[in-house]
Structure formats: structure tokens, C-alpha cells
Amino acid sequence: MLEAVGIERKAGNRWLLENISLSIHAGQRLALIGPSGSGKTLLLRALAMLDTIDAGEIRWRGNIVPANDVPGFRAQVMLLPQRPALPETTVEEILRQPFSLRVHRGKRFHRQRIIALLDSLGRSDAFLAKHQHDLSGGEAQLTTLLRAIQLDPVILLLDEPTATLDSEATGMVESLVAAWLERQPNEHRATVWVTHDHEQIGRVSSAVFRVRDGMISLEKLEKT
């Protein structure tokens, strides 16, 4: 579905991303590992077309995305940033906000669906009334994730979503992503998950890529 073909990015003389090619197919669950500063975040940002690249191209379903369609592309290939930046309002308002964006017009906020998802995590709908100030790190990340998956993206690019969370919150994030992956079994979805946690790699990925000094290599391919 999503292909990166020879993408490159330089800062002065230093390579940030060097000739990276990667394809993400329907149903795949990829993990990206590698030391800090190796280019994992930059690679995810490049895949979501959030950064300009110096060479190479991003293809979505075989085509280069025209400039006008980039917001539509990002609605399908959605990146969850490392640090959640939520507006200062209640969780329900935060979840409603994306529907005012042009690309999501025609979609509607489904309160019941959110409540069902919260229920599966053992949370009541009182969570929706919580204010952004009162959210813990884990709750902020859950809100960010709920905001993304309610928009039904096809690929989720997750940039260390659980790096600062305890094991309980991590479990919640993982099960939300798993529920989202299974929700549409005939339209296969995919994830790319940046993580440092080796146990998590086993839980959330079927193939592992290692990024080092802006270059990528296949580390491990398991049967799905």
C-alpha cells in the first residue's frame, strides 16, 4: 500500500535518511528499532509526508500523492507523534475537533463507539468529561490514539506511543491498536511501530526493521 522509494534527507553534509526504501503491505505489522537519533522518527515523518525530502518518493497505492491530496493521504496514513499535544479542553471536545477539518467532513463523531472502546478498556464515559489538564500521561496518549482511530485510518504510524507509560497504560494502548487492526478484517490495515521495548516488539510486530545512521535494514521476519 505505502511505499518509500529511495528517500533521502540531508542536513548540511550529514545524512539524516540515506536511500531508504520500504514497502508496507496490507495486514503488516512492522516494528522500527534503532538507537536514539538514528532517524526512526524522521523516517515515520517522511512516510506521513510531514517533512520535505531531498530525494526519492512516497507512493500510496502505487501513485505519487499530488500536493492537494496530502491531507487526504494523511487521513489514511496517520502518524501519532511522540509527544501528544492536545488542545486545552475536555476529552470529548478533543475527540470531536478533527471532524471540523475539511478532509473529515462527511464523517460523524460516534459517541457510542468511543464509549464502547472505553468500556473495553474498563473505563466509563466519565472519561469524556475529563479536562486535558487532568489527564495522566497514559490517559493523554489514550486520548490521542482514540482521536486517531475513530477517523478510520488505513495505516497507523506509531512513534513510541508507550515509551513513557507504565505497563497498565501500555497494555491499554496496545489493545486499542489491536482492536482497530481487527475491526476491518477484509480491508487490511497496517501498523508501523517505533519502539525500544523488546517484549513489545514481539507483541505488536510481525517484522522488524533496524534503523542506524539514517539507513534501514531488515532485522527479523516472522510468520504472521
Added chain:
Amino acid sequence: MIEYVELTYWQVALAALLIVINGTISVVLHLRMEKPLLIASARTISQLLLVGLVLEWVFRWERWYVVIGLGVVMTLIAGATAASGTERRYPGIWINTIVSVWASAWIVTSFALFAILQDIQWYQPQYAIPLLGMVLGNALNGISVGLNTFTESLVTRREQIESLLALGANRWEAAHGAIRHAVRTGMLPTINSMMIVGIVSLPGMMTGQLISGMPPIQAVKYQIVIMFLITSATALGTVSVVLLTFFRLFTNQHQYRREVFL
């Protein structure tokens, strides 16, 4: 016929005596304000005398190219000043502030000279220079404040803006909050001054016209026109510099180029 008391240099020196008194108080009380006070006073005297000499010359010549030339110099200085006060810089910031100052001030001043004050030669320095000067000074403030606010909130709200882009917002939707905040902040002082004009203080230009013997209602009419010119130039300039900066920092692929900041 307009009448006023001609000032001699002796009378100006008497006014300077007030500053000397201030300086003495500062020395006695160790306020350490005497040096800045001295420098500021010296600059006021030298800068204004210099401008006076230039204006004497321009007023005597009354040629369109002389007025345009002086206007260009004033505009360039205003544009450069607007950019120099900004903390977050990016390549091309000078061009953007100069273009914004130029476009806003010249459009509005031209409207005043051609459409409002119809019965004059448009390049008559008596009207063209003070009008342009006042419009430039105020547009410069709006541009400087608008630009500063915009770049600052692009830096501080970076994560929110990128989150919005990642959710599928287009560049306009992602930056809209920061744009609105910047334009409002840039416009606020001008709006406030329109709110209180005449109640708290009399504007400098109106005071000058009253002293030179103009009937109060005439002076007031001039002042109203000036306020509207200033406000529209400030609005135009602020919107212009914010939009130029927006297009510099957001690509047509809806990417936020945070690396553009120096």
C-alpha cells in the same frame, strides 16, 4: 490665515532645562538615569534637526521625485526596523517585512492623497510626507508585533500544529489559530487607541494643528481621517506579513517547515 508663535532656539533651550532638572534629580538620588536621559535628549535634538533640514529642502523643491525618493528611504528603514525586532528569524524575513510595510503604507497613503485630499498635487510634501510618516510608523508597529507573535506561537505551538497536520488538516487549518492570534495582537494597540482617542489624550498631530491655529473641528476631521488611515494600513500590513510568513513556513504539500527558522 493660520497663526502661531514662532519658536527661537532660546525657547527650545528653555525646554531643555526641564531635562537638566530631571538629570539632576537622577544624580542626587542615584537613579542612574542621567546617562540614558542625556543620550536620548541628544538623539532627539540631532535627529529632529536633521529631519527639519531635510524637510526644509524637500518642501522648497516640491518635486515628485524628491518626495518619492524620501518616501522610499522612510519605507525601507521602517521595513528593516520591523524585521530587526523579531526574535525568531528565517531567511527572507527582511523582504517580507519591507514588502508588507511598503504595500500597506503606500496603498493607504495613495488613497488619502488621490481620493480623499483631491484638491492637492499628490506629491505636495506638506501632505505626502507627514501622512506617509504616520502611516508607516503605525504599520511598522503592527507588522513587528504581528510577525513576532506569529513566529513565537509557531514555535511554541509546534506540536499542536503538527498533530493537526498528522490528522489530515490542511496547512491553513493547522495554522489558523496562530494566524488569528497574531493578527489580533498586531491590531490590538491600534484598536485600543481608536477606543480612547480624545478621552485620555489628544493625538500629537491634532495638538500640533490646534497650536498652529487650525479650527478644532477641522483638526478633528483630519484626526479621524488619520486614525482610519493608520488602522487600515496596520491591518493590511499585519495580515500581509503574517501571510507571507505563513507561505514561507508551510509548503503546498501541507508541511510545516520548522527547520526554516534560524
